[in-house]
Amino acid sequence: MTSSRIDNRLTRRCLLRSTATGLAAVASGLAVRLPSGARAAEASQPSRKPNFVIIIADDMTYHDVGCWGNKDVRTPNLDRLAAQGMRLVNMFTPAPMCAPCRQALYTGLFPVRNGAHPNHSRVYDGVKSMPHHLRPLGYRVGLVGKTHFGPRESFPFEHPAAGAGKAAKGEGETRAGKTAKGGKKAKRAQGDESDAGGASAIAGAVGSGAAGAIRSFIARDKDQPFCLVVASNEPHGPWNLGDATVYDPAKLTLPPYLVDTPETRRALAAYYAEIEVFDRQVGQVMSILDQTGQADNTLVLVLSEQGSGWPHCKWTLYDAGIRVAAVARWPGRVKPGSTSQALMQYVDVLPTFLAAAGANPPDDLDGRSFLDALTGRADRCRETVFAVQTSRGIINGPEAYGIRCVRDARYKYILNLNHDAQFQNVVLKGDLFKSWQAKAAAGDTFARSQVDRYLRRPAVEFYDIQSDPHEMKDLSAEPSLEAERKRLRAQLDAWMKQQGDRGAATEMGAKERQKK
Structure with missing residues (x-):
């Protein structure tokens, strides 16, 4: 890449609460660089490297989760996870579309800099992602479900659900529609992003085949740490999964930016029903971690991706488009039932994983570790976020x-x-x-x-x-x-x-x- 090196003035390190250096930084308005990853890890990490699991939704607005205050939608698994971990209430995607936001998440680089700022895009040749950074640290790095990235060489994830078309090989957006009830394919509404999905994008999204692949990947070698991305296709439209009849459209509370029409209310009921499907998928993955004995040493990060396909949400830079419902669970490290107000972005996830694994995040990433925010040692990470x-x-x-x-x-x-x-x-x-x-x-x-x-x-x-x-x-x-x-x-x-x-x-x- 020909892009310039990161200007560290624009992506500030976390400010430490209780050290003299941190207090001086707050007083002067300057950023403080965290201790290097290895030294920070030595002070805060157990000798065994943690596993990482990202569970990412597909087009889900941040406030459409029970633990974010939504009184209508039913998300018991996400709510339980939040009670066991931390809500990251100021997490932001740097783009309100699927391909740009995911490629930023996996590379630690903002969309224009990595080359993938439009939808259905690909990063510049030579850009590295999670597998390149974590494998040298001894990690297996896999992905099950939606890809929406390219080229393959920049995203060399292992695909436990191999054999499900181009997506299983790490590239290609070929899925024509989601599987509806009864096994019939549902045609996407106009605007189909043709989002690829290995194993039928987790078989809608954690079906028996994909659940088995997830289980085998996690349990394959208990002595080797792993990083696994479970990328759902829910609740992306068409909203045809789940039981919308459990929601009375007339009784739903509309977000203030939606116009109250019968069509709006019916669509909201169908959308909430599909959020329930994603919530069950989260529960399935957590059950697999429990059953394989990996839950206690795994940092789980659930992300709502970006805003849903409503007016004033996806495709816009309003908070309903770029703000993320993010929940982190890490037993013994993340305080149960806690909340972080720190500003953070998807580009910060990769550096955080590297720091948690005991490594120094490369200086040429746009992201900065929020490990101290997760563990309660800092309450600020960024002064600003961009999109x-x-x-x-x-x-x-x-x-x-x-x-x-x-x-x-x-x-x-x-x-x-x-x-x-x-x-x-x-x-x-x-x-x-x-x-x-x-x-x-x-x-x-x-x-x-x-x-x-x-x-x-x-x-x-x-x-x-x-x-x-x-x-x-x-x-x-x-x-x-x-x-x-x-x-x-x-x-x-x-x-x-x-x-x-x-x-x-x-x-x-x-x-x-x-x-x-």
């Missing part, structure tokens, strides 16, 4: 509508690179959005507002997340916040420069990064 949305090349997408954002603990600055154009994607073709448009045409002012602000956006949006968590009131013209806007814009500009992000020019070249 990109590349709409060029998505189904029914605009020729170019790039979006960039920076967010700190309170404010978010969104830059719409081609704001004169109409934003569009596959959502506009669905019955749900059409029901919003019909309600707007009938004179409903809220429906009109939500339709208009989805299609047409200003050059800059600015939100106070603390007072307006669902980003309903744009403060980009508020005079009293001019200094805050300038501060965050300067940070966003510096980050884009460091990433090699040329804004509109990068957007127009996006199709060159998509798979051929």
Whole structure:
């Protein structure tokens, strides 16, 4: 790669709570570098290296989980996991689409820098991922389920569910639809990402065959540490799994950014039913860890991936698009029932695993370890998080509508690179959005507002997340916040420069990064 080295000023090390160095750093506003991975591990790790399991959903908005305060959806396994571990309530994906966010997760590099900023994309040749970093430390590194990455050489995961098509080999997006009840294939709604899945993407997603593959991978060699990614296809649309009849659409509480129509309520019931399917998959994986005797030495990280395919969620940089429901469980290391408020991103996961394994994370990664936040020795990791949305090349997408954002603990600055154009994607073709448009045409002012602000956006949006968590009131013209806007814009500009992000020019070249 020709990308420049990371500017460590932009990705700050965790601030230590109780050392003189840490206190001095807080006073001066400077970042403090954690002790090197080996020294930190010597002080905090048992002699046996921990195992790592990532369980990642597919298009699940962060607030649609019981332990995140949702009173309607039933997620007993996720709620139990949170009670046994830690909720990471300020985890963010750097992109609100499947391929960019996953490739950032596995490489520790932000999307533009690794080359995979559009959907259906591939990283630059030579980019390394989890297997390259963990295997030299003695780990087996496997993946079961959805891939959505490439090229194969950059993601050499072992695929325990081999034999399920191209995805089992580590590359290829070929799955036409999910398996519905009765074994029939359901056609994807328009906007099908053709997301690949080994073993039928965990057989919807942890069926008998895939569960056996997961079990055999985990139990194969109890003396060798492992890292396993279990990548579900739930609750990605079409929402045709689970029993939607258990949810009365009329009794559901809608998030404040959704327009209340019968179509919205029926869709929400179906979506919640499929979240239950993912929740059961989480329970199955945890049972396998228990049954194989590996649960106590395994750091489990459950991620909701990105926002679901609702308006104002996926394909946007609002929190409903990029904020993640993340739960970490690590018996004896992570305090049960705890919560971390530290800002962190998917690119930070790989460095955290390396630090937990006793290694020094490479300096050229964008991510930084949040191991101290997990173990309760730090309460801050990043001052800001960043994200990109590349709409060029998505189904029914605009020729170019790039979006960039920076967010700190309170404010978010969104830059719409081609704001004169109409934003569009596959959502506009669905019955749900059409029901919003019909309600707007009938004179409903809220429906009109939500339709208009989805299609047409200003050059800059600015939100106070603390007072307006669902980003309903744009403060980009508020005079009293001019200094805050300038501060965050300067940070966003510096980050884009460091990433090699040329804004509109990068957007127009996006199709060159998509798979051929």
